[in-house]
Every structure is written in structure tokens, then in C-alpha cells.
Amino acid sequence: MADTNAALRTPTDLNRNDTKSVADALNSALADSFALYFKTKNFHWHVSGPHFRDYHLLLDDQAAQILGITDAIAERVRKTGNLTLRSVGDIGRRQTLTDNDADYVSPGDMLAELREDNLKLVESFRTVKQAAEDAGDNATSGIVDEWTDQAEERAWFLFEASRKG
Structure with missing residues (x-):
């Protein structure tokens, strides 16, 4: 049986088995990024x-930042010679963040939920960092630092915006 993924296998000097663990961690972070993007837009639309x-403006800025990293995450997966997410269903199977389909969420609860989700995304990025370092993938290891910093900043802004008085 022919390897159907062979046509998409990007050349890399990294060990294929090692990059598979990096790609799995990146794809999980990518799924969570899409889930967080959509939840942030949902709350932006319904605040x-x-x-x-x-x-409204804070959440729109944060959603744009989150969406902005999704392409970089997916392209990093491809640069390591692996395959990335292909559909909304694929995102749903891989995401670890929970959706919020409630008809009404108070603004304070929105900020708190998004803050916690951003901190969970930080944990996901730290998993990517460790997998990349274990694989000797210094490019992924380096770029994930910026994504981590952005998620930590979003969590900080959400915390500060939710403080009383």
C-alpha cells in the first residue's frame, strides 16, 4: 500500500519520529488556539x-492576535515534515479547551473564563517547547516563546480588566 502522505512530506534534517511528537503538540495547541479564537469572538459579539x-475592543484585539498565530503554528507543523489540522471536526477532536454555548454569560465570567483558557494555552505551549527541545527542533523551541508571551499577556490584561475598583 502506497504512503498517501509521502507527497506532502517536507524535507527536514530532523528525526521523523521526534518531529511527530512536536507536530502532535503543535496540532493540539493549534486546535486550542482556534477554540480560544472562536470563544473570544463569541464573547466579543455578546458582551x-x-x-x-x-x-468589546479588548476581546476583538485579543481574537485578532490569537488568529494571527494560527497560520504560524500550522506552517511550523508542515516545516517539520508533518501534517496539520484539516477541518472543524479535526479541531473538535483535538481541542482541550471547553466551548461555551450559553445564551448569556456575564462580562465578569467572560473575562475569567478567557483568562483561564489563555493560561491553559500557555501550558499547551510549554508542552510544545519541551517536545521541540527533546527533538532538537530549535526553530519551534524559539518561536513558541513569543506565542507563550502573548498568551500570558492576554491573561494578564483579562485579569486587570476584571478587577473591581
Whole structure:
């Protein structure tokens, strides 16, 4: 039986078995990034209350930042000679963050939930970092630091925006 993925196998000097673990970690982080992007946009569209404008703009900025890294994550998977996500169903099977389909979520609960989700994404990026270092994949190891910093900053902004008084 022919290897159907052979046509997409990008040349790399990295060990294929090692890059598979990096790709799995990256694809998990990518699925969570898409899930977090959509949840952030959901809350952006449905936020209400006295801080509407501030929260609306904050969540829109954060969603744009999250979406901005998805292509870089997917392309990193491909550069290591592996395959990345292909569909919404694939995202759903791999994501570890929970969706929120509630008809109403208070603004404070929105900020708290997104803060926790961003911190979970940080954990996912740390898993990517470790897998990359174990594989000798210094490019992935280096680039994931920026994604981690961005997620930590989003969590910090959400924390500060939710403080009372």
C-alpha cells in the first residue's frame, strides 16, 4: 500500500519520529488556539453592560492576535515534515479547551473564563517547547516563546480588566 502522505512530506534534517511528537503538540495547541479564537469572538459579539466598549475592543484585539498565530503554528507543523489540522471536526477532536454555548454569560465570567483558557494555552505551549527541545527542533523551541508571551499577556490584561475598583 502506497504512503498517501509521502507527497506532502517536507524535507527536514530532523528525526521523523521526534518531529511527530512536536507536530502532535503543535496540532493540539493549534486546535486550542482556534477554540480560544472562536470563544473570544463569541464573547466579543455578546458582551454587554457598562464596560461594553472597553471589553468589546479588548476581546476583538485579543481574537485578532490569537488568529494571527494560527497560520504560524500550522506552517511550523508542515516545516517539520508533518501534517496539520484539516477541518472543524479535526479541531473538535483535538481541542482541550471547553466551548461555551450559553445564551448569556456575564462580562465578569467572560473575562475569567478567557483568562483561564489563555493560561491553559500557555501550558499547551510549554508542552510544545519541551517536545521541540527533546527533538532538537530549535526553530519551534524559539518561536513558541513569543506565542507563550502573548498568551500570558492576554491573561494578564483579562485579569486587570476584571478587577473591581
